[in-house]
Each structure stands twice: as structure tokens, then as C-alpha cells.
Amino acid sequence: MDTPAPIKLSLQPLPGFRDFYPAEHAVRTYIFETWRRVCRSYAFAEYDGPMLEPEELYVKKSGGELVGQLFNFVDKGKRAVALRPEMTPTVARMLAVRDRDYKKPVKWFSIASFFRYEKQQDGRLREFCQLNCDLFGDRSTGGEAELLSLAIDLFRAFGLTAEDFHLRVNDRGVWDDFLGARGIAPERRPDFLQIIDKLEREPRAVSEPKLAEFSVSWEELQAFLAEPAPSFGPLIAELEARGLREFVRFDATIVRGLAYYTGLVFEVFAPAHGRALAGGGRYDDLIATLTDGAVSQHAFGFAVGDVVLEKVLRAVPHTRARLEESVRAASALDAYGVIADEARRPEALGLFAQLRAAGLRLDYPLAAAKVGKQFQAAEAAGARYAVVIGAEWPQVKLKTLATRTEEACAAEEVLARLGR
């Protein structure tokens, strides 16, 4: 029996997890607030669900294969549980339980953390955040266009343009038709879609033999891909009416990896990075699957991850500038209180309390400090004004830091002068 080695406490977060110090947290807040603003403008309502779910919820819908990537364990009640790897099964479950309580269509969004036990690499962590937007109880082209439009505006809101991203849209139905016309059994559809999904990443020499197993030749497939998409006319018209046509491209090779997608699928693609910023699709059968048929509801949704989005926002100069300006503005103080005469600290504290109660963001030195230091602190905090309290109380001085101009006024006038 070995004596256990003394455990040295690591000060690092676990692999794939992140500490959010104020600078990083401010960036995350900028992203989250932008997401919220856009979602609300589309009349989507925010919800959340449990971070921990029965492992079964994820196994049931896609078989046992993904269990190896779940962040799962057995709890003290001997339950097999998993930290949520995605929101869709949770939101589908929530909708199924209270289906009758909500008028259709249901438009919901959430901003939440997700987990997967994988080796981390560029843009992939073990904990990450996602925005999820879902539309239930609607199967119209108008609803699909609405969600695609939301997906576009979510990225335009950060300053990204059609140069930076576009949607790649397809309908899995085109492959059902393709396979049906060739007499290929529906059970083999997932395997076939796998080949299509990897078409872009794998060389022809790899894909061609796989296609041969379905009696599909390389030339035959290329000819099919070259055909114009048949049934997207109404969707295109909807997008054209919103002035969003340029953001959308139809591409039959987009099938998305998830097993539960049934019809329209899409991803938001950043060509300069060769990466997907978001992905989603229609999953009309999932709710019925989860409830063993007790509830059936149309569903269409997508998710946006925070990691790749932030990477892209930092890489594009104008979105980077916007991000940095927003972070700076969010943390800047309205005023810094300078206590020039410690004998007046009680009066100063009283005034500062009033200013804060009025909603101003204000800081001041917690202990006696030289006036020079206090102005340095005011500058470093990005304060717009310095309120100087000294021996001349109840007269105070109000200094505009950017212009270095100073004026005297009565203490009770400060709030009005600061413009609130």
C-alpha cells in the first residue's frame, strides 16, 4: 500500500475552465448584453434550466456514443448525471412539460454555461457559454426566416458585416429526396449525411469509396451539388424583404452533425477563420421522442458560442474597437471623490453617498492619501469628474479631468452640475 503523496494545491483552474478577471468578465458582459438586447428586440423571452441533468436525457436522443464526451458522474443518490453539454434537450423537455401553458409560437432564448469532457484546443474548452434561441409551435417559412434574421442581426449587432460572415443554409429534405430516388433505406441516412458533412474536410480519395457503398458516384454527387436549390424560393423572398439576401447562401453540403435535425439546417460561417460561429436547425421530432409521443411540437433553433465569437470580434479591427470602447465605457466612473482635507472626510462621505444614491458611479480613497495620488487614481479609473472636498467646505471644487478645468460650487449643487 503506497502512502499517498502530499497534495500540492494547484492555483490554476481545471483544464479547459476559465477564470474571468474583471477585464475578461467585462468582455463577456458586453457579449451577453448585446445578445440580450437583440433577442428582446425580436420578442424572445429569456429562460434557464438546470446545469445538471440526468445523463439519460442526452443518451436517449443520440445513442450511447456521446457519453464518452459528457462531463458525467454518479451523485450521492446513485443517479447517473451529466453537466449539460447543450441546451436543446433541456429546453425541449421544459417546453414539453408546460406545452399547454404557452400560446404559440413560443420564442425563447437563454444564455448559459455548457460542459464537455474533451481535450481543449483552439476555440474549444470544457466550459463554454452559448446563446440558444428556439421557436416552438411554428412550421412556417416566415418563422424560419425570422430565426435566420435573428441569427444575422445577432452578429451585425457587434459590427460584423456580410464581409465577415454569412449563413450557409440547407434542408436535409434534399438528401432524403436524393436517397429516396435511389432506393436507399432511410436507416442508412445518418451514415450518408456523415459523408456529406465531411466532404469539405476530407479529400476526394477518402469520400469517394464511402460514396460507392451507397452506389453513388463522385460525378453524380458533384452534379447534384451544382444544381440550384429547388424549394427555397419563399424563404429567399422573406429574406429579400428584410434586406438580408446577401447574408444567406444555400449549400447542400451543410447537414450539421446532430442526429435530431429534421429539415432546414444552417450555420453561421466566418470565412476568414474557416469556422462556424453558430449552428442550428429544425428538430420537429425531438419533443415527441423525449416524451414517448405524449407531446409533439414543431421546433426550430440555433446556438451561438462565446469562444469563437470573441476570437472573431478581436480579429476584425472595427469590431475589436467597438468591443474595447464598450468595455471602457462600462467600467468608467462618473466621478472620483478627492478628499483634500482629512478633517472633512465625514462631510465628504455624506456627499458621496448622495451622489451614489442618485445613480452616479463614484469611487474615493478608503484611507488618507496625498492629493496627487488621488488624482492619479481618478485618472486610472477613467473618471469624468473629480469632486474635491477640503477645508473650504461647504464649498467644493468640481474638476473636469479631460480638460483639466476646475470650478467651485456649493456642495448641494454638485449633483445638478454632474448632469443628473
Add this chain to the structure above:
RNA sequence: GUGGCUGUAGCUCAAUGGCAGAGCUCCAGAUUGUGAUUCUGGCUGUUGCGGGUUCGAAUCCCGUCAGCCACCCCA
């Protein structure tokens, strides 16, 4: 899960087998009622961790952990 590269001060890095260093940051002072610049001083290390080779290891070897990158997978 597989492979490649990399781990030295809070950060960026130097030191190629011979005294562990620099810049930046941070703190203090020059400057006891006004921010810049400058100058001066100060703090900071089990060289990721463990073992091996050697008179001597940050340096060479083995293992391990972590990070980055590419696979695998992608909810």
C-alpha cells in the same frame, strides 16, 4: 483517446553544462491641495513537478502535469 511543439519573476523574455538576469507592471520616495514626463529606491523565483547523468543542470536524459497546435469528435 492519438501525435507535435513549449514550460525561467505578476507579464514579455534572456541566460546552450559554470554566481539565475533584463524590460515592463506593481509599491514607495523626490512632490504634505491637483493628474504628465523624468529620476531614485524597493518587492517578486523549489527555472511546472518528480527522478536520472554530472565535480557542477534552467540547460542533457526519462517520467509526469499543464499550455498551445493538429487529429478524433463535435451537442
